[in-house]
Amino acid sequence: MIEAAILPPTLAWGIILAFSALWVALGWWLGRKNNSMDDYMLAGRNVGLGLAVATAMATWVTSNTTMTAPQLTYQLGIWGMVGYSLGAIGLLLFAPLAAEIRTLMPTGHTSGDFIRLRWGKLSWRIFLLISFFYGLGWLISLGMAGGILIEALSGIPYAYGMTVIVVICTAYTVFGGLRAVIGTDFIQTVLILLGVLLLAILVVNNIGFDEIHQTLSQERPELLNLLLPASIMFLFNNLFFGVGEIFHSNVWWSRAFAFAPGVGKRAYILAGIFWLPIPIVAGFIALAAPALNINVPSADMVAPLVASQMFGLFGAILVFIIVFAALASSLDSLLAAMSDLIVKDIYKGHIHKAATSSQMRSAAVWVILGLGVITWCLSLPRLSTLGELLYLTGAFVASTIWPIAIGIKLKKGTGPQAALAMATGTAIGLYSYFAIGFYVAALVSAGVSLIVMLPAFFMKDSFDPSELNENTPEKGELR
Template sequence: MSIPWGNILVILALGAAFIASSWYISRKVSTADDYISGNGKLGVAFGTTSLLAFWVTGNTIMAAPEAAYGMGVIGAIAYSFLGGVAVVAFSPLGKRIHEVIPNGKTVGDFYKNRFDSKTYFFFLIMVFIYIFGLLMTQGIGGGLLLEQIFNIPYELAVILTFLIVIIYASMGGFSSVTGIAFFQVMLIFIVVIVVPPIVYFSTGVAPVYEGMLELAPEKLDLFLPAGILFMFAGAMMGIGEVFMDNTFWQRAYAVRKDKLMSIFGLAGIGWFFVPLATATLAFVAIGTGQAPDQINQVAPYIAEIYGGKFVSWVFLVGVWSALASTIAAILNSLVSLILNDVYKTINPKADDKKLLKTGKWLTVVIGILALLISLPKFLTMLQMLIFLGVINAAFVFPIIYGLFWKKLNANVAFAAAVLAVIGGYLAYFTVGDLQGVVTSGWISFLVCWIGSLVKPANYNWERLYQVGNSAEVKRK
């Protein structure tokens, strides 16, 4: 395959714009705290766009059509339900976080101080596995996108995507990621607004519906069992992902407390329409009998066939922006977690200058590692999302109970997470992938509930409240 240098220049130009913007923003980043959580409280506009830029991922735009292609209309609705409900559900959680641990920085601050060391370290291991898996899905998505639409070899596409993100994310950390997110969201929404209408103007709505009715009538069934299962398993998976993901905890701390409910509510509602819009491209594939080489390429495949060159370019810029914003947010989230919860423990005497320098180097090292594990094509994006969903579901109830119910003790939380992960993956490999997610969630819930009744704790919330307090900080 000859290398299309003109197409590569488009990505390089977009990447250069992100890097230049990051350099400008990073000039104000002077401390490790700035790098981890920014240097100010985000309002509604930047708070909402920051959430959307992270949560509208390569999965959102590439895996949502994959779900619709496999399960039809209910698959599209279920995928939209997955993420939208999860972000809205985080609203009361975020409010509670501000109340009980107002000076925290990461989800690790909660786990370390609410439970014991074994529960905390098991959580860290699982969250690192989850984050690297999520990074891999974004790398795969970027590689497939550039390969499908712009004929850039997969390996070169992955390398190009990660190198650009590593450069701009390492400059200013959280401040750079959230600052650039506003513009990335604008590019993402161009895809939602422009691409599906142009494709349907070309094919017509009625011919697509009639084609589905003739070629795959089961895909129009709103009660398709696989789709219903995916809806409930997906909600559990999405809520677990949001609740345990440090990216959302970072933003809960970074936004203004009085605007938190509005920001997370708007982000959840706004997110709902993105996968729903892009998933409709799969209906065109079904109704016209088109079959991509790989199922998770269905959206760019249809955009290229029925939208022409212009739509292909629009799709590329928007979706690649989504991938870049998510990879950047995940990188910063993981670096913040390691810096705050691991490095400070190993080197407690490190000064602020040392912490800031370490944070930048960690971004580069983790980014390169994520690049390397993204080069092989292990699973489709949706398959990887469901695989990681078993881990996500296992931590939903330890986090909910841990924030709201003082009776949950550390041993029960540990047992709930461990048994849920083990039981979930046993069901995943023996019964079915979605059944594994549901099993994990149910085990987590039952162990937390019954265990807290049998052996209740009496946790002192003051311990969480004092996290991050300096000697002179007084409780109001």
């Protein structure tokens, strides 16, 4: 990989240090406003629409969006980028749920709170296992992607690049909590949008659609083919995987709690609409490779190669900044959201039930540091099997879609039913992953979970939504 590096290491270190200093300083500055646990964990529960849209977008733009979308386009053609952009549907579908979550649970902290109050302790524990497995898979994939991409782009050794990205994100998340995460997310979103747009404009101006299309027709006609039945299955699986990720992960729930009243629904709708074009624009850049006569040694390097071939050092710097911002904006969000889940649902929920707000605030700092260390340790060996852990989690997260959607929208269903739906959905989804392939795991998991939850639609109402509000006096603080 190193021989394909497109940016001098000294320049790459300069960019890394400059942005790292900016993120950490901003995290520290924003963290000064944190007085309570709600400030630290949920940015004061009053985040405005502008920052809300930016943080939802930035978190969903991972290194995958900026690097895998071009890679999929180069491998699957038009369907690759259009299919990837369907990831926006998860954000759009979560919008109405986010509004209800904020109203039903004005003092809620985590997705675990909802499952515990709505479906009981057995479902809660199964859900936590699913959530931690997914979170760990995503953390490792981001840590490893950081090391691999920084090495591929600049030649900086894997261990150094991975260490820098994990240490920086952990540092500013510890300093400023969710407020720091959201503040840096805004700058990272602006950098990503501007960078991707600038690259696409340069490609259109320098080559043009006709030449790109003509070269593709001659050299890679399959990329322009719209009738690829095999990719339809991939698209639907991708869709359910994305919806499962967003519906269950505390990354998205913590934002639903953190956004000011009335902001959540609009923020997620706008974020979904604004996120939609990014994989298409990023993917389009890859389609220019044949017209530029670029030799692409591995498909995941296609976007950086096009950028550096066309725009020299400027293009290389642009791609490096986009990737660095995309990685950081997701890693910080995941560290903060997983820390909330561990502090609220494990520490207070299972270990120290009488924990006060200040004890939880102290615990959150140590948990974020611990997660940073775990991510670093598991990413360091660069095991490809660990890097693929995230693909496996599709079977886990898709099983939570129906218990969460039915739990929020209806007053029907039982706790054991939800527990069974998540357990059997995950088990049969996992079986299909190994028996058939990665491209059906989420689909099967969501399908099995739906079959188990289906009788709920015909049951009588059995749940009082006011039980979701833990401030209701007779419920106590944590039952």
